[in-house]
Amino acid sequence: MKRGLILILSLLCCSIKTYGFDLVYPAEKKNCTTSDYAFFYGQAKNGESISINDSGVHIAPNGAFAYTFKLKDGENRIKLKSDYGVQFFKFYKTTPTQQELPTETFEPKKAFVNSDNTPLRSTPVDAGLNRIGHLFANTSIIINGSQGDFYRVLLSKDKEGWIKKESVTIDTLGLRNTAEFISMDSKRFKNAVIQTISFTNILPYTVEDSEKEIIFRVYNPELSEDSVYSINVPKPTKYTYKITSDCGKYTLKVKQIPEKISDITVVVDAGHGGSERGAIGCLRDEEKDINLKIATELSQELQKKGFNVVMTRECDGNISLDDRVQIAKDVDADIFISIHLNSIGGNTEMDIHKNRGTGIYYFNNNSKQLAEILEKTVSSASGTRKDGIHTASFAVVRPTDYVGVLVECAYMTNPFDSVLYRHSDFAKKTAKGITKGIIDFINSK
Numbered sequence: 001m002k003r004g005l006i007l008i009l010s011l012l013c014c015s016i017k018t019y020g021f022d023l024v025y026p027a028e029k030k031n032c033t034t035s036d037y038a039f040f041y042g043q044a045k046n047g048e049s050i051s052i053n054d055s056g057v058h059i060a061p062n063g064a065f066a067y068t069f070k071l072k073d074g075e076n077r078i079k080l081k082s083d084y085g086v087q088f089f090k091f092y093k094t095t096p097t098q099q100e101l102p103t104e105t106f107e108p109k110k111a112f113v114n115s116d117n118t119p120l121r122s123t124p125v126d127a128g129l130n131r132i133g134h135l136f137a138n139t140s141i142i143i144n145g146s147q148g149d150f151y152r153v154l155l156s157k158d159k160e161g162w163i164k165k166e167s168v169t170i171d172t173l174g175l176r177n178t179a180e181f182i183s184m185d186s187k188r189f190k191n192a193v194i195q196t197i198s199f200t201n202i203l204p205y206t207v208e209d210s211e212k213e214i215i216f217r218v219y220n221p222e223l224s225e226d227s228v229y230s231i232n233v234p235k236p237t238k239y240t241y242k243i244t245s246d247c248g249k250y251t252l253k254v255k256q257i258p259e260k261i262s263d264i265t266v267v268v269d270a271g272h273g274g275s276e277r278g279a280i281g282c283l284r285d286e287e288k289d290i291n292l293k294i295a296t297e298l299s300q301e302l303q304k305k306g307f308n309v310v311m312t313r314e315c316d317g318n319i320s321l322d323d324r325v326q327i328a329k330d331v332d333a334d335i336f337i338s339i340h341l342n343s344i345g346g347n348t349e350m351d352i353h354k355n356r357g358t359g360i361y362y363f364n365n366n367s368k369q370l371a372e373i374l375e376k377t378v379s380s381a382s383g384t385r386k387d388g389i390h391t392a393s394f395a396v397v398r399p400t401d402y403v404g405v406l407v408e409c410a411y412m413t414n415p416f417d418s419v420l421y422r423h424s425d426f427a428k429k430t431a432k433g434i435t436k437g438i439i440d441f442i443n444s445k
């Protein structure tokens, strides 16, 4: 009797393992969410069909499937049916309440910035494309208002910025005298312009990459609300720039990307790694492994063409975003290519015909041209759809020290793409497409 029961149980387990679909997401049967969509993806086994609330789900030849279901407020019941059984899911959707935060205005106060690379933003929002400068530690600022987690920073009579409250210390003791201008200097080299401007204190600044020049502005509102020092440096067509500070002496260096391949250093960054697995595919493959395969092929392709190449990781291990950027700065990289595979977010309606293919992401104007070229060369080499060029505030492409793009080579959550990226030659084809794009960029006018 007991043996019979064990036999039945093991047969049951066996049949689930052999024939049942493998649902990667969601892992829970009951979910509370503020998302507009419930997202299901995974792998159907042995040609079984799957429906969600009686709608048929597209299944790729390798079994990969993905489906989104629009949620209504409150309780949603979802029936996931396969040839071998039915599973029920409950989603409870709540709508987040968004309250308008009041802006408070107060008498101007002096404050100091606590650490280097502190974002100065155009709006009191901790996200997106609203960065107007990155302030140095000990920058003297004047704050005259607040909203939520931010202080309002007075820059001049018609310019203000916003800085996180936790990033500054209010100068209650009046430790510093008002900053004074000391000197300004400009040096031109064959491939670079170096401009310096000095003050007795470290002051807030903004940098604007306009159509023809880099405009660097330093503000001294304590002296007067009109006290703005502006430096305009003409820029070449392919360029990088960086701002450094040494106790109030700012250096803006605008550099031309070298024309000879052997003079160009490319940093190849395999996204994620170690315990950071990145996206998980329909067939449970992990993004970090596919990124590394493509990055390794890319490094080899670029070296064959004569580029100097540095990889941020060559094996499976954790490496922080700051360290990836630091590696690129340490080797004075001209170009930074970050390799990733995409997935869809919680609030996106998955359209398997739309959310697929290769997307190119950049942050700064100096990287736009490379992004535009890569959009064409990568898809035509790897066979993916074009998923467009996008601006995004990703830490690895934010510095202006190099031309930086992040390539989302394909969607891990798309059944069509899963057939492509799992193919043995996908990494090589993608690497060749990126290499061609970089060479086209170097040769472009």
Ligand SMILES: [Zn+2]
Pocket: 271, 272, 278, 279, 287, 340, 341
């Ligand atoms: Zn990623």
